[in-house]
Amino acid sequence: MSEPLLRVRDLRKEYDGVVAVDDASFELYGGEIVGLVGKNGAGKSTVIKALAGAISPDAGEVWLDGEPFAVTSPHHALDHGLAFMFQELELIPRMTVAENVMLGAHLPRRLGPFMSWRGMYEQAAQVLAELDDSIDPRGPVDALSVAQQRLVMIARALHRRARIVVLDEPTTSLTDREITDLHDICRRIRARGACVVYVSHRLGEIFSLTDRVIVMRDGHVVEQRATSELTHASLVDVITGGGIAAAREVGRRVTTPAPPADAEPLMRVRDLVRDGVVGPVSFDLRPGEVLGIGGLVGAGRTELLRLLYGADRSSGGSVEVRGRPVALRGPSQAMSAGIALLPEDRRHQGLILDFGVRENTTLASLGRFGSAVPGFPSRTRERAATDELIERLDVVTRDRDQPVRLLSGGNQQKVVIAKWLARDSDVLVFDEPTAGIDIGAKTQIYGIIESLSAAGKAVIVVSSEFNELVSICHRVLVLREGAHVGTLNGAEISEEAIVARCYGDASASV
């Protein structure tokens, strides 16, 4: 192979005496797509942040084009052709697409100091044409879909002629079609001779897209190898260090038996609808059942869950739990009926990030930890309950009062689950429970869902990873554009069957 574009030697970074990255060495070459994989906390983000100039490493050297290179700021990195796209969109909402594409670049001028709008639109249109010609450079960027907004960020990188483009979990919340398009764009960037670094937890796309894989574990680069030399199982083995039999991720099937069809339903939903958004939807949920909700992004899955929980108001229909009607005027009514919601965005909707594990765990059930004086929760009882849940869910935390901000994604998710187990909820509604968490934690969350089912609770799961629904659900209900378009039972559940219903019969072959 030719000279590397970028060479990193012995990169090291400590936070408060904790080693996040240690002796990380790797190379990036032009004209390749490199997958960067590893569990949460393996050090991927730290490496990327160091290359982006967002943090300064404690030790290590970087060469760009064979010359020593020290990044001083994200701006400086971009000037040298290094572009970074993080999960959060870095766009200025009320500005036009063109302004966002050109952000930070030298703007075309006319008549001395005045910038030329026409020049800006032309330059932006030129770059966008390669990505998606339906994006209007003159339109406001916040009118675009999330996928298109990501393309605008990629356009910014292309406009600056970036030679290394780093994409951090770029497919989160994209539909399959949009993911396919994004992959095509990655290949085009590669064809220009640039390098794409693709960070993802989804091993499927690592295999279908990348040429080479860099695996990190516990702060070290543990493997650099051509993708073709790896198998799914061997990659999982390297990521996890071989400790966990997480290869079960795909092949595993439901282990708890489906509840008998004539069992008394725990929850009965009839014609639940929010006008113009989702429904009407009707279903019964039996004790011990795991019900999956399949559908593309925008099909109304999250919206349905929020209706069930009273987080949004329904415009019609009814919900009963144990034969008693639930007035879904707000989360507290749903909670009293035994319904719990694990929201889509655990950091912004599920947790108080500055609170410790204990305070988050007891937040929804504080009234149950009463002491002799009403309204004054007993810390002793809170601690006991928290410790028990930390043990039961295997939450990795320094101690029970560590702020959840500092926990990894998987452990944060377990704390949200703990919050609802502390209430002993009957119907647990999980929205994308494994989004952005590593394979080990995913497996544990499947285990938790399984044990809830075995304990006679009912679980509703929304997931964009259909293989997950196939693995853990007794029944899958598919939504398309807000409408309930199909139900799959037991052996009927397969990825192909879900996908076919998601796209409708016309394009069932997708």
Added chain:
Amino acid sequence: MAAEATQSVPPETPTARRSRRPASVYGLVGRYGVLAALVITFVVFCLLRPETFPTGDNLKTLLAQMAPVAIVAFGLTVVLVMGDFDLSIVGIIGLSSAVIVSLMSKSDVAWPLALIIGVLLAIAMGVLNGGLIAGIGASSFIITLAAGQVFSGVELEITGGQTIFDNIPTAFLNIATTNILGLSSAVWIMVAVFVIIYLLLNLTQLGRYMYAIGGNQEAARLSGISVKRIRTLGFIITALCSMVAAVILSSRAGAYSNEIGTSFFLPTYAAVFLGAAVLKPGTFNLGGTLIGALFLEVISNGLTLMSLSNAVVLIVQGAILAGAVLLATLQRRAA
């Protein structure tokens, strides 16, 4: 540059391998910096004015002086914990004083009844603020700024801007001036308010909910917390504290004047923000607010004893507020 300002990186913290963080020098300075500054300032004044500053009488006066400011600051701590502002405190103090004093002076209403009406009025003002802000979702900054203006307008309408001092019952004058166990009753009222709000914020379910709302309102709502009601309660508590301060001020002066409470804006906010830089850095906390209020009072008292003008006191207090906010911001960044 805008592109950098919006640059953010999702944190990926190696929690599993995180060891117990050693208490850094920076952490200690952050935690006790304001407290150390208080002690140093105190010692400096003791050295500069050994005859007048460290005397029992002066310290008692100092505590009595800080009581009304501290009480309002305690109330403000509650709304700030929930991420709201209340800029109507000056209006609430003025209107409460005007109503209570006018009732006694002009309408011959018995003083306990006047106080009860004052309490109801304060609750009404808090409900108005809270209803518009939490209920309807308006910005607390603008609403309370506007409401404060309205309250001051009503106050002016009632009193015509005149000072009211005759026909005020002695019992009312005694509320803030009686000596109990060597200290002014105003100090004891401050202690009582401190204890109540301290228990509320730190030990009750409600207090935990208040901090949860401040931490993440949406997550709090999805955990079944009645966010609107509790935020409204915060404005009621602030209004009640302002009303209590108004009673102390009117009782001590034996009068209502249209300047009552007008100087409260800066020192109360300064106390709360100073407080957020101490004990639990980056978090509004009542112990911190108390230390903040004490610090400001020591400075103002000491500078006055050194015969420095009121203008200097204002400048120093303003500079301290800015310094406190900077300190809190830096700690937040380091945390």
